[in-house]
Amino acid sequence: QTVVTQEPSFSVSPGGTVTLTCGLSSGSVSTSYYPSWYQQTPGQAPRTLIYTTDTRSYGVPDRFSGSILGKKAALTITGAQADDESDYYCALYMGSGTWVFGGGTKLTVL
Amino acid sequence: EVQLVESGGGLVQPGGSLRLSCAASGFTFSGYWMSWVRQAPGKGLERVANIRKDGSEKYYVDSVKGRFTISRDNAENSLFLQMNSLRAEDTAVYYCARLDWNAFDIWGQGTKVTVSS
Numbered sequence: 001q002t003v004v005t006q007e008p009s010f011s012v013s014p015g016g017t018v019t020l021t022c023g024l025s026s027g028s029v030s031t032s033y034y035p036s037w038y039q040q041t042p043g044q045a046p047r048t049l050i051y052t053t054d055t056r057s058y059g060v061p062d063r064f065s066g067s068i069l070g071k072k073a074a075l076t077i078t079g080a081q082a083d084d085e086s087d088y089y090c091a092l093y094m095g096s097g098t099w100v101f102g103g104g105t106k107l108t109v110l
Numbered sequence: 111e112v113q114l115v116e117s118g119g120g121l122v123q124p125g126g127s128l129r130l131s132c133a134a135s136g137f138t139f140s141g142y143w144m145s146w147v148r149q150a151p152g153k154g155l156e157r158v159a160n161i162r163k164d165g166s167e168k169y170y171v172d173s174v175k176g177r178f179t180i181s182r183d184n185a186e187n188s189l190f191l192q193m194n195s196l197r198a199e200d201t202a203v204y205y206c207a208r209l210d211w212n213a214f215d216i217w218g219q220g221t222k223v224t225v226s227s
Contacts, residue, residue: 089155
């Protein structure tokens with residue numbers, strides 16, 4: 001069974017840049033997986049940040065960007081702010097009406 | 111305003127049933143695939159089921175196949191999840207989500223389901 005992998009945790013300094021990744025236990029992530037990214041703070045519903053690899057959802061600041069880096073999808077936050085401290089999830093479309101989420105990355109801004 | 115509002119969650123005993131509802135507004139509901147995504151306490155997100163615009167195709171995560179049924183009423187702009195034979199591991203917040211461009215683009219606030227005796 002394919003597992004979608006993410007770093008369990010990451011830390012960034014205010015104003016810094018961080019890149020979170022989304023990989024596969026077997027194989028490489030490509031645009032054909034339509035990678036998407038979601039931000040979630042405790043007790044809140046997820047918020048969609050990025051879809052189809054690199055398209056920002058409506059209202060998402062341009063300091064959030066998506067890409068493919070090597071064999072993984074990536075979410076880069078440039079100029080991190082305190083309120084970026086959240087859990088970040090990626091999702092990959094596996095075909096046949098199936099999506100799989102990664103386990104999430106807890107981002108700390110300090 | 112585009113909005114999804116879930117209801118129907120609650121406490122149920124193992125083996126019991128619940129029916130979740132999601133009321134959509136602010137967009138043409140019949141024009142979109144829809145999905146249920148859940149999050150167990152302290153855990154990550156898991157896509158549970160999704161349904162085609164006209165209800166003709168349905169897909170489920172393996173762990174709920176044969177127990178859960180997703181359906182929709184486009185005339186009432188509503189999405190449903192019938193959950194039978196509930197287990198402790200089904201305890202989670204269940205989110206209704208709209209699918210667009212192969213992503214979950216709009217989310218409801220969630221409804222909590224607790225399976226416990």
